[in-house]
Structure formats: C-alpha cells, structure tokens
Amino acid sequence: MPHHTVFEAKIEHLQILDENGKLDKKLAKDTLSDDQVVHLYEQMRICRELDEIAFKLQRSGRMGTYPQNKGQEANAVGSALAMVKGNDWIVPSYRENAALFMHGLPMHYVIQYWMGDERGSQFPEELNMTPLSVPIGTHMLHATGIAWAMKNRKEADRAVITYFGDGATSEGDFHNAMNFASVMQVPTIFYCQNNSWAISVPREQQMNSRTVAQKALAYDMPTIQVDGNDIFAVYKATMDARKRAIEGGGPSFIEGVTYRLGDHTTADDARRYRDQAEVDAWLDKDPLIRTRKYMEDQGFWDDKKQSELETRAQRIVKEVVDAAISVTAPDKADFFNDMYAELPEDLKLQRDTMRTSSIGRNPSQVGLKAQPTEAR
Amino acid sequence: MAQQTLVGAINQALDQMLESDPDVILLGEDVGLNGGVFRVTDGLQAKHGKDRVVDTPLDESGIMGTSIGLAIAGMKAVPEIQFDGFLGPAYDQLVNHAARMRTRTRGAVTVPMTVRVPVGGGIHAPELHSDSPEAIYSHSPGVKVVMPVTPYDAKGLLISAIKDPDPVMFFEPKRVYRSFKEEVPEEMYEIPIGEAKVVNEGDDLTVVTWGAPVFQCLQAMDNLPEDVSIELIDLRSIYPFDMDTIAQSVQKTGRCVIVHEAPLTCGMGAEIAARIMEECFLYLQAPVQRVAGFDTIMPYYKLELEYLPEAPRIQKGIEECLAY
Amino acid sequence: MAGKxxxxxxxxILPDLGEGLEEAELIKWVVSEGDTVEEHQILAEMETDKALVEVPSPRAGTIKTLHGSDGDIIKVGAVFVTYEGGDDTPARSEQDPELTTEAKEEEPKDAGTVVGAVSDTLAGMGSGDGKALAAPAVRRLARDLGIDIDTVQGTGIGGRVTAKDVRNASENGGSTKPASAPAPAAPSTPSQSSQPAPSRTAEVRKPLNLPSTNVGQSYAPQQPQAPQPSYQPPYPQQQPGYGYAPQPMYPYPPQPYPAYPPYGYAPPPPPPGYGYPHQAPMPQQGLPTAPGYQGPGASRPIPDPAQQGQVQPGQSEAHIPFKGIRRTIANRLRESVNTAVHFTVVDExxxxxxxxxxxxxxAQTGVKLSFLPFVCAAVAKSLAGRFGAMNAIVDEQREEIVQYGAVHLGIATDTENGLMVPVIRDADRMNVVELGQSIVNVATAxxxxxxxxDQLMGSTFTISNVGSHAGRFATPVINAPEVAILAVGKAYDGVVVRDxxxxxxxxxxxxxxxxxxxVDGATAALALAEIVESLQNPESLL
Structure with a gap:
C-alpha cells in the first residue's frame, strides 16, 4: 500500500441547550440537575452585574483598564462546576471570573486587582489557582507543568484546567504547552474560549483553520467543539475531559464557541471594527437569556426569583466593590517586599530610602545644602 | 506646519514612508482596521491597503520572525509589538536572529527593519504594559535602539530608522503619546540615529534622560531655585548614544544626574555613568547620580508613580548632587 | 484618570476614559443641573481619541453644575460635574495642587535625604587616614597647581577639600593643614582673597633670580634657587627645633608627586628638593596650542586645527549647526569688524x-617655556610703559576710551568648540615663568x-598665537572692545642681519x-618696534 490514509479526523460539535432554551434531553442525561442550573445561572448573573459595575467604575475614574467577561460566562461556570473545587487547579487568563469565584476566590480580589493593586493577586493559600494572566497565550504551559507534577506525584484524582482565547492559539507557547502535555500525557484540560475576536482581529483572520478544536489533532489530543453559551454542553465536555484526565487518558482540548459581547477592554471601542448586526445576533444567544428561558419553561424560575436575584446581585456587587475600594491603600514600598523570599541588602536600601541615587541612599555622602557653586 | 502629538507625528512618518517607498510594510496586532490600540496607525490601512498595513495573528514571535524574513527579502518591515511587556516571545527572534544576521553572514544577509513598541509607565495600564526595556536591547549587540519623546524627533528618527540598514528598536513613550504637541513639518526629514539633543543649556549640572522622564525632568527643573542652571540632555538614541554631547556637558558642569524609568541595575544609566567616569573623571565635582526605576518589577498602576522617577525624586537627586 | x-x-473630575488619554470631547449631557442621579447613572456621552464612551456618575447625589457644553474638549483631570454641597469653583486643570488627592499627598518621608540634617557621623570624615576627601575635579585643580591635596585642610562638607581650599593652599604655598606639633610661629596671614586670579602681593614684577647670561655664554651651574611665589611660606626647615616639616611641601623622601590617579598620563616627578613651589604639571610644550598634549588635564584631545569637511561619502553636502560657542564667537567677530577700523603693521x-x-x-626651572610667555612679557612691558594708550577699550555706549593701568592679556586659544580667549590678569606683574604657567593653566581650562x-572676561589686549601652527603674518581681528591685537607667527629659521x-x-x-x-599709525608702528626690541634683547624680560 504505497499510498494510503494514515490519519483521519473529524471535529464534533456539541450543543445541549440551544439558543431558544430548548434542551436535548437525551444528551442532557446525567449532566446538570435543576439546582445546579439555578446555581450556575445565579453565578452568571452575579458575574454579569460585577462586569457592568466594573465597566462603570473605570468610566468614572475608579478603576483602571478592565476586560469584560460579558457573554462568555457559561464557559466559566459550566467548566468550573465540572472541576473539583479545592482539588483541581485553575490556570486562568482573564475572562473567566466566574470560574475563580466558584472555586472560592472572594470577588473583591478581582476588583482590587483591576484597581491596580497587586494584592488582588495574593489569593488565599488554599485556592488552587494562578493569578490572572495578562500576556496572551503564555500561561498554558504552566498548566501543563502543574499537571505534570500531579502525574509525577501520582495524584491520580487531580486535574488542571486552563482557559485562553482563540487569539492565544496563535502564540508559540500554546503549541508548546499542547505538545508537552501530549508527550507527557498529563491531566490538563485546555479550554479555549473562542469568543470570535482578539481585540480587532476576527477568528477567521486569526487562523485559517475552520475550527480551533482541530489544532489539538496535531497532538493526537481528544478534542471537541461545544456551544460555549450552553452550560450543559460546557459542563458535559469538561466532565468527560476530566474523567479522561484522572483515569490517565492525558490532556484534552475543548473549544467553547462563544462571543465577546463587550469591548476587548475599557480601553477599546469595538464599534470601530465590527458590525453591530453581528453583535445583535449574538445578544440573542446570550447564555443568561437561554438559561433563564429554560428554567422558566421547566417551571423552576419566575420573574419574582429573577427580581430577587437581581437585587441580590446588586447588593453583593456593591458590597464587594465597597470592600475593594475601602481596602487600605498599599504601602508605598509594597512593591519591594515580595521581590524575593529574602530581599537583597541593596534592594532593602532602595526600599528604605525610596531612592536610587547614591547620595540619597547613603546619607554619609551628602551634607548641608550648600551653595551649589561652593565646591567649584 | 501643524501641531502634532507624538501619535500624530509617528502616524505621519509611517504614512509618508508607505507613500514614498513601496517596500515598506507595517504589520502587527490590531494595526490595520483598528489603527493600533493607541491609534498610531489609524487610517493607514484604509489608505495604503491591507497588503501593506497588515493585521497579523496574535503572535509576537511570528511578527518578529516574519519581519526578519520580509527584511531579508528586501522589504522594509515595520512591525509593531503592541506593548513592551509582549516583547518576550519576540526576544528570541530579535536577539538571536535579527541582531546577528549581518555579522553571521559578514554582511551578505541583512535585516533592515524597525520594530515599533509603546513603552513605559504612567498611564495606569494593566500589568506588563508599563515596562521600559531599552537597556535589554541596548545590551544586545546588532540592534539599534531609539526612544524619541517629542513629536518632531519621533518623526525624524522614525524615518531614519526605517531607512537604516540594520534592525532598530523604536520605543515610543506611551505616556507622552497625547500629552504634548508641537509643530511638526509636513515634509519628510531625518534625524540621525546617535545624536542627543540639548533641551536646555546650563552650567551647574547635567541631566541626561530620555523618554517620558524628559518632561518629569523639566518639571523638576522648574522647581529648582532660579539661579541654578541645568543642562538637560534628551538622549533620543539609546544605542548608539551620543557620548560626545554628554562628555562635553559634564566636562563643563562637573555634575551629572541620569534619569530613566527602567530599573537601576544594569540600566543605561550604569553604562553612561561608566563612560562619564572614563571620559570626564577629572572634571567631576560629585559622583554621578542615577534617578531610576527601582530594581523591582514595575508595579501595577496604584504604585506606579512611586516606582517611576517623578519630578520630586528627580529634584532631590539634582539638589543632592549640587550640594555635594 | 484612575487613581486620580x-x-x-x-x-x-474627568477621568482618563481609556489608556493614556489627555482629553475627551463632550458629545452631550444626558442629565441636567438639578437632577438627582444614582451611582453609575450615565451623565454624559463623550468621544475620546479611542472610543465613544458613556461617563457614569461615581456617586449618588444632586447635580449642581455641569462643567462644559456640547462639543467642548474637556481635559482629563478637569472638574466635570459638581454635586450639591460643593462650592462651585470653575474647572481647574489637573495640575491644580488642591484638586487631586495625588497632589495633596503629603511629601513622602524622605528617609534617603539628609539635606538639612547632617548627622554627626560626618564629623570625623576626611582625616582618618590622612587622605583627603575630594572630588576628582578638585584633585585635578590641586595637581595643576602643584598642591599635594592630602596636605590641604578641607573645609567642605564632612571635611571635604573644596576647590577653594586648594586655591587657598596654593596661595599659601602648599599646605593648609595644621601641623601636628604646635607651630612655633603662625604663618603670615594668608591671602584673604578668594579670587582665583593670582594674588597681587608683589607691587612690581619680580625678577627671575637667574644670572644675567648672555647667549652663547656657557652656563655655570650654581646652587639652584627656586623662583619664589608671590607669597613666601615659612620654610619649616628654617624653623629651629622643628625637625622635618610635618607637612612637607616637597615630599621627602621622594614620593610620587602629586597623587595621580592610578592610570592615565603622569608627568615624571620633578627632582626632589628642587623645583618650583607652584609647579603645575607641564605639558610637553609650554605653548597652549601644543598639539598632542596628552597630560592629565587634557582628557579630550586638542583639536587638530586642520578642519576636514564633514561631507560623508555618498552625500553632496553636510549641514553643521552654526550655534553655540562658534556662533557666539562669530557674532563677536562680526561686531568687531563692523565697529573697529582695522589696520595692521607687521615686523619680524x-x-x-x-x-x-x-x-x-x-632647564633651570624645570618649566618648559615657549616663546609665548616672552612675547606676553614684551607686550605687557610696552603696554605698561610707553604704549598705555593701546591697553584700552572703547566703551561705545558711554562714548569713552577707557585706558587701564594693569595689563590683562587675552590669550586666543583654539578649542574643540572654537576660539576662546582666556585671560591672564596682571600680566605686567608676572615673570615669564609665571606667565608660562598661567598660559598653560588657562588654555587647558x-x-x-x-x-x-570670570577668567574669560576683562582682557585689555589680546595675543593670538597663530604661529604655533604655521604661517607668518596675519591680519587679526581685534577682540572687541579692545583696541589692538598682536598675532604671533611661527618662528622660523631665516636670515638675520647682525652687525x-x-x-x-x-x-x-x-x-x-x-x-x-x-590708535594712530605711528603709535602702532613704534609699539611694534619696541616689542621687537624687547624680544631681541630678552634679558630685559627676565
């Protein structure tokens, strides 16, 4: 057989809850209970509230540049529920706030962080998560490394999930992470939030691949494309991947097809480069809308509960924001203290004097404020 | 002549280079339709086409590496790396390939490209968006490094950089992007790489700086007693740099304060101080002072002004050096 | 902006609505004055360089004033909205120190600065090991003046030796450090003058203590007698019961003299116990324009007076900024030519x-002398004598000719930056060795x-030493507002008629x-003749 096919592949797409709130009962079997759906919906709604307020905080001068999560919440909550809180690790980018909250991160940390205070990344110790990662597509390697450690230590019931966008898959580090994970067969779940836009560059321009999911084929990694605005599909895909991971099946790839309803960040204006019609079309696919529809259709959600949730979300977010704003300002020299486990003497001197100039750092070198011309 | 911001002057220089040289190509993340995240390339794709102002995949290593290829093949690549902190993935391509190509091939293969990068702090940007990496690249033989701060200098230096036969890092102090306007001639002109500018003549002390701190230095100087006369030098070109202008000035004043945003240790201030020691030793009235960023990670914006060499700290450095 | x-x-105050924005255009207000608003309620729509944005209210309250109208450009940091309860001052810029918390922050505790708070730890500095604390520039001055800086009492911060200390020491003959043993007699009052110019204690030019030799006469070696400076310090050796000078002016046993930095060029030390107290390290040649001087004072090479064009290969022209010192010189020369009526007399x-x-x-003094100090002496002699009319300036404004008693000679000096004219003050009171040293010092400086x-001003007559390079006669341009200038050509081997x-x-x-x-023509001719006469009979200049 001089000429034959050695590899064939297909990419499957999974949708369980469609944009009209219709559930595929067969596929939904053994996925989310009604309580879980409510829980995830509440998480999404609170996260959405936080997003809106954060945006306004930036516009009124109380927060720095902020990236909204709006429209992508289902990816975060569905996958986070599939991972075991306090056991598995999360290696995030910056558009999966809800996943972090569900795994125990107090909300005000994220607010404090985007208010320009690194103490917002000083996560409580018991949380298994790395800080938000700003440089695109570089952190997935860490997820591979963490999973590798799990494998080395034979922690067979643990896995790692890492989140990134479609743009991140253009970076070399993405492929490095995928290859390493595949070669080492470590329990990493690569979750790509394909939100269609990397700032101003649409996915079709970002890559000439028809799907993002197919990139995993190069590494012989189980891969699937799911409707990222469908909490059922996201949850199921992540559950499957995690099961495979802890059973020694190695890494998996999930492409959640979703949409960035907001600007890239508060410093961006998406109206410059994308059609409002496209945005409007996606507004209809909003995960909050379809989940609410589903719950109402099933009869375990109504306007009253919605109204109570909204009030609660506002109250929670207000408290969180107030908490973040009222955190005592960091010490001026705060940025020195954790540079090393033990600060080198020279750095201590810089910190204690807040100076880099030698005279300022060594009082014995300087004297009275003499006439500048005195010594000349 | 029109009043231009730094953004406007750079945009004009790019526009004119695209217009005058068909080999010039701009590439980078969001530089096309969006006009760059700082709007530096605003309108250029509409005017010159998608083939010449190219939105690339999100891949700094790819941007840098393919620019090298474009340049080797005779085009004049002008890649943009969106923020200083994103240079990391491109470092290997720049330092291990662009910088070395000419000497490895003894001149047979060259890389005439100009890498534009917004740098520096002061705009309360996210983490990794406020670094000052000029020393890293000045420490990479084979690469030229410039950092103009005024619109006029930026236009002239950018045109020189694009015409330069070697790789040039063109660092743009983003803090000044829109904060300062001046007259910029409509026509094309060049400012030679390697020439400093004496912003203010003086006799008592020399301040050497570049990038956004030029304005902080001017602010510090405003707060000094009137009879103190400071010579302020804007280095403009970081490598090669204009030691003659510095030496002449320091030999005249006998005192020197170097100001930069980048961390103190192994910053360009260290190199300049060493050169002053070599060339001006017997003229020195006081040890050369460096008012720089600390040897820490550039903090996130809440503390960035504590880290940056702001006017009060510069002023103290000057006063202490004068009083020595 | 955030944080502000x-x-x-x-x-x-209007925040930075993006990243690094300076201003925004007010598209329209969506609330009115008197409205009560909630926190986060949209107040206005604005357009920045980057985006069209809505600006929400940072608080709940009643709006008292909206600052700005549709279409206005509002600066980041300007007051945008005033709520009830606030006094309604107009918008101020972000620089307003009262406006922003940033600016209101207390001056940070300045742990690093001790300006104004010198600690006691400084008290002992400076004399611990007998080594002077001094800046390199002061050390160079000391070396140029022949002062061992370790013997100078520092009066600066922490006992630091200042340039003034060195000059005082120079005028006082060397050391200013108190002897460790009680001195039997206080040295005579040191000069109070802090003027850097040579002090003027001698009323007349001091003759050199040289035998009046005739040219050709063999020089009879005799006990070398050092020329004396204007101020004679007490010789410790002459003090009975003193033993060795505790602060020897001439280190004995011989030591490296003075302390040179451990690199660079150091002239050979003079013979011990012999020399000239004010001896400066002399360059290879006494002429200030001596090319190739590599001495310690000349870390930058003296420019080759030949000026090559700067047109680069492949370029058709070069543009050199016409500014700075060169521009200043040019303006002065222009002024001189425009004002003075130049005429030139020449002689050999x-x-x-x-x-x-x-x-x-x-050979005798160890000070290499060129012709120039003798020319200066000859000129000074004539100007101080019969030709005082040429030791003058024209004050155009007052319409006065001002003649001077003292002769302050300007020495036109080539520098990298163009012509400079340092001044030797009271040249008529100096001997040739002093003149030689002064010329070197000022030229180097x-x-x-x-x-x-101040050493570049106040000359009354200028000498241009064009001859150090080449050429014979010149038509020099007067250093305005002076009235005469002498150009010295290169001394050459030529035919002379003698007897x-x-x-x-x-x-x-x-x-x-x-x-x-x-100056009348005859006066000029006679003055030149007298200068020639002096130079031909040089003993008169000693």
Missing part, C-alpha cells in the same frame, strides 16, 4: 637669543571648559592690528 480622584467628594623679530634663553630658563566665566652680517637665526613674524579710531 478629587479630594472633594462633591467634585467629579630676531629671536635667536630668545630661543637660547628660553631653553636655559626651562578653556579647552576642557572648566574655566570660570652687518647676514646669518641664519630664528625669526619671529609679528602682526599688530589696531583700531585706527583710537
């Missing part, structure tokens, strides 16, 4: 004898631009340019 909020809760001096004499004096401004016989000797061409408005 008004310290007054009733004022909302037979300097054969002078050539021999200067070599002898050099001019070249490295360390020369104090009716033609023979080969050293000939020095001289060109004296004068301002005809002040």
């Amino acid at each position: 909020v008004s310290s007054d809760p009733n004022k909302f 001096a037979d300097v054969t004898s002078l050539d021999a004499l200067r070599k002898e004096v050099s 001019a070249r490295d631009r360390s020369i104090p401004r 009716g016989q033609a023979m080969v000797g050293k000939v020095m061409p001289l060109s004296l340019a004068c301002d005809h408005r002040v």
Whole structure:
C-alpha cells in the first residue's frame, strides 16, 4: 500500500441547550440537575452585574483598564462546576471570573486587582489557582507543568484546567504547552474560549483553520467543539475531559464557541471594527437569556426569583466593590517586599530610602545644602 | 506646519514612508482596521491597503520572525509589538536572529527593519504594559535602539530608522503619546540615529534622560531655585548614544544626574555613568547620580508613580548632587 | 484618570476614559443641573481619541453644575460635574495642587535625604587616614597647581577639600593643614582673597633670580634657587627645633608627586628638593596650542586645527549647526569688524637669543617655556610703559576710551568648540615663568571648559598665537572692545642681519592690528618696534 490514509479526523460539535432554551434531553442525561442550573445561572448573573459595575467604575475614574467577561460566562461556570473545587487547579487568563469565584476566590480580589493593586493577586493559600494572566497565550504551559507534577506525584484524582482565547492559539507557547502535555500525557484540560475576536482581529483572520478544536489533532489530543453559551454542553465536555484526565487518558482540548459581547477592554471601542448586526445576533444567544428561558419553561424560575436575584446581585456587587475600594491603600514600598523570599541588602536600601541615587541612599555622602557653586 | 502629538507625528512618518517607498510594510496586532490600540496607525490601512498595513495573528514571535524574513527579502518591515511587556516571545527572534544576521553572514544577509513598541509607565495600564526595556536591547549587540519623546524627533528618527540598514528598536513613550504637541513639518526629514539633543543649556549640572522622564525632568527643573542652571540632555538614541554631547556637558558642569524609568541595575544609566567616569573623571565635582526605576518589577498602576522617577525624586537627586 | 480622584467628594473630575488619554470631547449631557442621579447613572456621552464612551456618575447625589457644553474638549483631570454641597469653583486643570488627592499627598518621608540634617557621623570624615576627601575635579585643580591635596585642610562638607581650599593652599604655598606639633610661629596671614586670579602681593614684577647670561655664554651651574611665589611660606626647615616639616611641601623622601590617579598620563616627578613651589604639571610644550598634549588635564584631545569637511561619502553636502560657542564667537567677530577700523603693521623679530634663553630658563626651572610667555612679557612691558594708550577699550555706549593701568592679556586659544580667549590678569606683574604657567593653566581650562566665566572676561589686549601652527603674518581681528591685537607667527629659521652680517637665526613674524579710531599709525608702528626690541634683547624680560 504505497499510498494510503494514515490519519483521519473529524471535529464534533456539541450543543445541549440551544439558543431558544430548548434542551436535548437525551444528551442532557446525567449532566446538570435543576439546582445546579439555578446555581450556575445565579453565578452568571452575579458575574454579569460585577462586569457592568466594573465597566462603570473605570468610566468614572475608579478603576483602571478592565476586560469584560460579558457573554462568555457559561464557559466559566459550566467548566468550573465540572472541576473539583479545592482539588483541581485553575490556570486562568482573564475572562473567566466566574470560574475563580466558584472555586472560592472572594470577588473583591478581582476588583482590587483591576484597581491596580497587586494584592488582588495574593489569593488565599488554599485556592488552587494562578493569578490572572495578562500576556496572551503564555500561561498554558504552566498548566501543563502543574499537571505534570500531579502525574509525577501520582495524584491520580487531580486535574488542571486552563482557559485562553482563540487569539492565544496563535502564540508559540500554546503549541508548546499542547505538545508537552501530549508527550507527557498529563491531566490538563485546555479550554479555549473562542469568543470570535482578539481585540480587532476576527477568528477567521486569526487562523485559517475552520475550527480551533482541530489544532489539538496535531497532538493526537481528544478534542471537541461545544456551544460555549450552553452550560450543559460546557459542563458535559469538561466532565468527560476530566474523567479522561484522572483515569490517565492525558490532556484534552475543548473549544467553547462563544462571543465577546463587550469591548476587548475599557480601553477599546469595538464599534470601530465590527458590525453591530453581528453583535445583535449574538445578544440573542446570550447564555443568561437561554438559561433563564429554560428554567422558566421547566417551571423552576419566575420573574419574582429573577427580581430577587437581581437585587441580590446588586447588593453583593456593591458590597464587594465597597470592600475593594475601602481596602487600605498599599504601602508605598509594597512593591519591594515580595521581590524575593529574602530581599537583597541593596534592594532593602532602595526600599528604605525610596531612592536610587547614591547620595540619597547613603546619607554619609551628602551634607548641608550648600551653595551649589561652593565646591567649584 | 501643524501641531502634532507624538501619535500624530509617528502616524505621519509611517504614512509618508508607505507613500514614498513601496517596500515598506507595517504589520502587527490590531494595526490595520483598528489603527493600533493607541491609534498610531489609524487610517493607514484604509489608505495604503491591507497588503501593506497588515493585521497579523496574535503572535509576537511570528511578527518578529516574519519581519526578519520580509527584511531579508528586501522589504522594509515595520512591525509593531503592541506593548513592551509582549516583547518576550519576540526576544528570541530579535536577539538571536535579527541582531546577528549581518555579522553571521559578514554582511551578505541583512535585516533592515524597525520594530515599533509603546513603552513605559504612567498611564495606569494593566500589568506588563508599563515596562521600559531599552537597556535589554541596548545590551544586545546588532540592534539599534531609539526612544524619541517629542513629536518632531519621533518623526525624524522614525524615518531614519526605517531607512537604516540594520534592525532598530523604536520605543515610543506611551505616556507622552497625547500629552504634548508641537509643530511638526509636513515634509519628510531625518534625524540621525546617535545624536542627543540639548533641551536646555546650563552650567551647574547635567541631566541626561530620555523618554517620558524628559518632561518629569523639566518639571523638576522648574522647581529648582532660579539661579541654578541645568543642562538637560534628551538622549533620543539609546544605542548608539551620543557620548560626545554628554562628555562635553559634564566636562563643563562637573555634575551629572541620569534619569530613566527602567530599573537601576544594569540600566543605561550604569553604562553612561561608566563612560562619564572614563571620559570626564577629572572634571567631576560629585559622583554621578542615577534617578531610576527601582530594581523591582514595575508595579501595577496604584504604585506606579512611586516606582517611576517623578519630578520630586528627580529634584532631590539634582539638589543632592549640587550640594555635594 | 484612575487613581486620580478629587479630594472633594462633591467634585467629579474627568477621568482618563481609556489608556493614556489627555482629553475627551463632550458629545452631550444626558442629565441636567438639578437632577438627582444614582451611582453609575450615565451623565454624559463623550468621544475620546479611542472610543465613544458613556461617563457614569461615581456617586449618588444632586447635580449642581455641569462643567462644559456640547462639543467642548474637556481635559482629563478637569472638574466635570459638581454635586450639591460643593462650592462651585470653575474647572481647574489637573495640575491644580488642591484638586487631586495625588497632589495633596503629603511629601513622602524622605528617609534617603539628609539635606538639612547632617548627622554627626560626618564629623570625623576626611582625616582618618590622612587622605583627603575630594572630588576628582578638585584633585585635578590641586595637581595643576602643584598642591599635594592630602596636605590641604578641607573645609567642605564632612571635611571635604573644596576647590577653594586648594586655591587657598596654593596661595599659601602648599599646605593648609595644621601641623601636628604646635607651630612655633603662625604663618603670615594668608591671602584673604578668594579670587582665583593670582594674588597681587608683589607691587612690581619680580625678577627671575637667574644670572644675567648672555647667549652663547656657557652656563655655570650654581646652587639652584627656586623662583619664589608671590607669597613666601615659612620654610619649616628654617624653623629651629622643628625637625622635618610635618607637612612637607616637597615630599621627602621622594614620593610620587602629586597623587595621580592610578592610570592615565603622569608627568615624571620633578627632582626632589628642587623645583618650583607652584609647579603645575607641564605639558610637553609650554605653548597652549601644543598639539598632542596628552597630560592629565587634557582628557579630550586638542583639536587638530586642520578642519576636514564633514561631507560623508555618498552625500553632496553636510549641514553643521552654526550655534553655540562658534556662533557666539562669530557674532563677536562680526561686531568687531563692523565697529573697529582695522589696520595692521607687521615686523619680524630676531629671536635667536630668545630661543637660547628660553631653553636655559626651562632647564633651570624645570618649566618648559615657549616663546609665548616672552612675547606676553614684551607686550605687557610696552603696554605698561610707553604704549598705555593701546591697553584700552572703547566703551561705545558711554562714548569713552577707557585706558587701564594693569595689563590683562587675552590669550586666543583654539578649542574643540572654537576660539576662546582666556585671560591672564596682571600680566605686567608676572615673570615669564609665571606667565608660562598661567598660559598653560588657562588654555587647558578653556579647552576642557572648566574655566570660570570670570577668567574669560576683562582682557585689555589680546595675543593670538597663530604661529604655533604655521604661517607668518596675519591680519587679526581685534577682540572687541579692545583696541589692538598682536598675532604671533611661527618662528622660523631665516636670515638675520647682525652687525652687518647676514646669518641664519630664528625669526619671529609679528602682526599688530589696531583700531585706527583710537590708535594712530605711528603709535602702532613704534609699539611694534619696541616689542621687537624687547624680544631681541630678552634679558630685559627676565
């Protein structure tokens, strides 16, 4: 057989809850209970509230540049529920706030962080998560490394999930992470939030691949494309991947097809480069809308509960924001203290004097404020 | 002549280079339709086409590496790396390939490209968006490094950089992007790489700086007693740099304060101080002072002004050096 | 901008609505004055360089004033909205120190600065190991003045030796450190003058203590007698019961003299116990324009006077900024030519004898002398004597000719930056060795631009030493507002007539340019003749 096919592949797409709130009962079997759906919906709604307020905080001068999560919440909550809180690790980018909250991160940390205070990344110790990662597509390697450690230590019931966008898959580090994970067969779940836009560059321009999911084929990694605005599909895909991971099946790839309803960040204006019609079309696919529809259709959600949730979300977010704003300002020299486990003497001197100039750092070198011309 | 911001002057220089040289190509993340995240390339794709102002995949290593290829093949690549902190993935391509190509091939293969990068702090940007990496690249033989701060200098230096036969890092102090306007001639002109500018003549002390701190230095100087006369030098070109202008000035004043945003240790201030020691030793009235960023990670914006060499700290450095 | 909020809760200052924005255009207000708003309620729509944005209210409250109208450009940091309860001051810029919390922050505790708070730890500095604390520039000054800086009492911060200390020491003959043993007699009052110019204690020019030798006469070695400075310090050796000088002026046993930095060029130390107290490290040649001087004072090479064009290969022209010192010089020269009525008289001096004499004096004093100090001496002698009319300036504004008693000679000096004219004050009171040293000092200081401004002013007559390079006669441009200038050509081997016989000797061409408005032709000719006469009989200059 001089000429034959050695590899064939297909990419499957999974949708369980469609944009009209219709559930595929067969596929939904053994996925989310009604309580879980409510829980995830509440998480999404609170996260959405936080997003809106954060945006306004930036516009009124109380927060720095902020990236909204709006429209992508289902990816975060569905996958986070599939991972075991306090056991598995999360290696995030910056558009999966809800996943972090569900795994125990107090909300005000994220607010404090985007208010320009690194103490917002000083996560409580018991949380298994790395800080938000700003440089695109570089952190997935860490997820591979963490999973590798799990494998080395034979922690067979643990896995790692890492989140990134479609743009991140253009970076070399993405492929490095995928290859390493595949070669080492470590329990990493690569979750790509394909939100269609990397700032101003649409996915079709970002890559000439028809799907993002197919990139995993190069590494012989189980891969699937799911409707990222469908909490059922996201949850199921992540559950499957995690099961495979802890059973020694190695890494998996999930492409959640979703949409960035907001600007890239508060410093961006998406109206410059994308059609409002496209945005409007996606507004209809909003995960909050379809989940609410589903719950109402099933009869375990109504306007009253919605109204109570909204009030609660506002109250929670207000408290969180107030908490973040009222955190005592960091010490001026705060940025020195954790540079090393033990600060080198020279750095201590810089910190204690807040100076880099030698005279300022060594009082014995300087004297009275003499006439500048005195010594000349 | 029109009043231009730094953004406007750079945009004009790019526009004119695209217009005058068909080999010039701009590439980078969001530089096309969006006009760059700082709007530096605003309108250029509409005017010159998608083939010449190219939105690339999100891949700094790819941007840098393919620019090298474009340049080797005779085009004049002008890649943009969106923020200083994103240079990391491109470092290997720049330092291990662009910088070395000419000497490895003894001149047979060259890389005439100009890498534009917004740098520096002061705009309360996210983490990794406020670094000052000029020393890293000045420490990479084979690469030229410039950092103009005024619109006029930026236009002239950018045109020189694009015409330069070697790789040039063109660092743009983003803090000044829109904060300062001046007259910029409509026509094309060049400012030679390697020439400093004496912003203010003086006799008592020399301040050497570049990038956004030029304005902080001017602010510090405003707060000094009137009879103190400071010579302020804007280095403009970081490598090669204009030691003659510095030496002449320091030999005249006998005192020197170097100001930069980048961390103190192994910053360009260290190199300049060493050169002053070599060339001006017997003229020195006081040890050369460096008012720089600390040897820490550039903090996130809440503390960035504590880290940056702001006017009060510069002023103290000057006063202490004068009083020595 | 984020992180910058008004310290007054009733004022909302416009934040940076993006990243690094300076201003935004107000598209329209969506609330009115008097409205009560909720926190986060949209107040206005604005357009920045980057985006169209909505600006929400940072607080709940009633709006008192909306600052700005549709279409206005609002600066980031300006007051945008005032709420009830706030006094309604107009928008102020972000620089307003009262407006922003940033600016209101207390001056940070300045742990690093001790300006104004010198600690006691400084008290002991400076004399611990007998080594002076001094800046490199002060050390160079000490070396130039022949002062061992370790013997100078520092009066600066923490006992640091200042330039003033060194100059005082120089004027006082060397050391200013108190002897460790009680001195039997206080040294005579040191000069109180802090003026850097040589102090003027001698009323007349001091003669050199040299035998009045004739050229050709063999020089009889005798006990070398050092020329004395204007101020004679007590010789410790002469003090009975003193033993060795505790602070020897001439280190004995011989030591490296003075302390040179451990690199660079150091001239050979003079013979111990012999020398000149004010001896400065002399360059290879005494002429200030001596090319190739690599001495310690000249870390930057003296420019090759030949000026190559700067047109680069492949370029058709070069553009060199016409500014700075060169521009200043140009303006002054232009002024001079526009004002003074120039005429030039020329002559030649037979300097054969002078050539021999200067070599002898050099050998005897250890100070290499060129012709120039002798020319200066000759000029000073004439200006201080019969030709005082040429030691003058024209004050155009007052319409006065001002003649001076003292002769302050400007020495036109080539520097990298162009021509500079450092001044030797009271040249008429100096001997040739002092003149030689002064010329070197001021020329070096001019070249490295360390020369104090006052040493570049106040000359009454200028000598241009064009001849150090090449050429014979010149038509020099007067250093306005002076009235005359002497250009000295290169001394060459030429035919001279002596006692009716033609023979080969050293000939020095001289060109004296004068301002005809002040100096008559005959005066100029006679003055030049007298200078020539002095140079031909150089003993008169010693």
